[in-house]
Amino acid sequence: MKILNFGSLNIDRVYRVPHFVREGETLSSSGYDVFAGGKGLNQSVALAKAGADVFHAGKIGPEGLFLKKELADQDVHTTFIEETGTVTGHAIIQVTDAGENSILLFGGANKEITEEQIHRVLDHFEAGDMLVMQNELNVLETVLDRAYEKGMILAFNPSPMTDQLKKLDLKKLSYLILNELEAETLMKEKETENQLMKLRKQAPELKIVLTLGAEGVIYEDESQRITQQSFPTEVVDTTAAGDTFLGYFLSMVACGKRTEEALRMASKAASLAISREGASVSIPFLYEIRED
Template sequence: MASPRAIDLLAYGDPNADHIYLADRVPLADEKLLGRKLGVFGGGTAANVACAAARLGLKTAAFGRVGADADGTMLLAENAKLGISNDYMTVSDDPTASAMIIVNAEGEKALVYAPMPGVAFDEASLTKAVQQSRVVYAMPYDIEEFTAISRLARADGCLVAIDIEAAVAPNRERLEALLKLSDIVFMNEPGFLATSAEPLTPDAVEKLLDFGPQLITVTRAAEGAISVSRDQALTQSSFPTSLVDATGAGDCFNGAFLAAHLAGASLAETLRFACAAAAISVSAVGARTALPDIAQVQATLSA
């Protein structure tokens, strides 16, 4: 779908470098396990979504910070390689955000995240960015910061998309506050159940639309996803895959969902497209290594 705006998706948030290790399992307290370092990969929720969306044809830009170090240089280079604009990225004297991720033989993971201090928010720069964007995407840990982002975006006709995990909305009050500030909402099943007194069903998700969003999607890992809008409630099963590393699968799903949605696909087509993309993304180590292009997703859909 053609748009006069130069940016389809603005990814708000600092990217991070994922330092990934392979081990039989996650170690317990005071326990040492042998493992193997698999490498350093680009990561960060919003950044991963931008990468996935860019691979699938969206015009994307990043808004955030990196450090003046090797990790920061790598992350900016990855953006440039994928065609993601770095015009709204800044370089700080602080170390680049990073995550230590332990992956087991089944591809499941545990991680420790070390963010950059402070926030990336700069009102003048963000205002300029959202004026050129169709959607701004964020994982809103700081409610005051996100309130300001939502206000600026909506004032300039830019949709607000968010990713809500249990750590982002640990209680019902925080969840409802975030929903009121958002247009497109992504949740995972643990995040939904953390604030819900009822099981995850399309009807239960649909009730959350009362707080303001146009569209809410809940991913269920290997079980697929549920998506509801004002006039539809749909479920989609997952696609067969060979799981190597689940890191970033949800981010790929969200980026693919937004790519299809902004291209004008129906909700059913969008949900199926996103599930297919996510299935491909877990077939290699690293959140971005196996991000698919449109041809790969279409091949999975056809199969």
């Protein structure tokens, strides 16, 4: 199975701060780093580090060539990344001493994907291949619709949340991977059980993966529910935790692992990621997960 990640590519500028900047406040940063990032890039790196055969499609500007190299260095296929964007997408990330993060995004080239590029890319994939998407591109529904028509397996992470996602036809998706805040916004429900019930009602055949931070994760499909506890760790930086989980989970599923094993491996990978600084650089390799 080939995996296509049609996703964002960002330059992450990370500032270490004692607390998030408040309205009207000027705050000095105790540290500064630049990383390859974007939910799309992070998830492609996680998929590749977990052993998947992954192709990344997207767009960058002239200052983003190092993002393409970063993916290639991690054995991600970069043929479908176009270099015709005006400005590469980027993020300003505040990371506190407690490891929490606050992110300001500018879409840039991620918002310049064309219909022509979509067709060129999807022509290279077929029924049974997997499409992974987030909500950082300008063509979400178009890509999902075209891939659904081709019979691809659709895995979607509704991040960042926007009003348009409330109109998304969840029945077209195979996997919906989201955290508790995204589920609350999407379903307009605060209680986990009500969130799951509403999602199941909208799309009975949907495979739901609901991550709950330190409380672990719940997987639910039409015939079963599986829970997985998180692995305790020292929290340094939570930036790529969700992306790491998603990449490892889908990679394990794609290579035929049982759902229970996929959840365990993904949870362990995410716990290692949050014990390290940075986004894609914090994502562990498969050999690290296998060492128990």
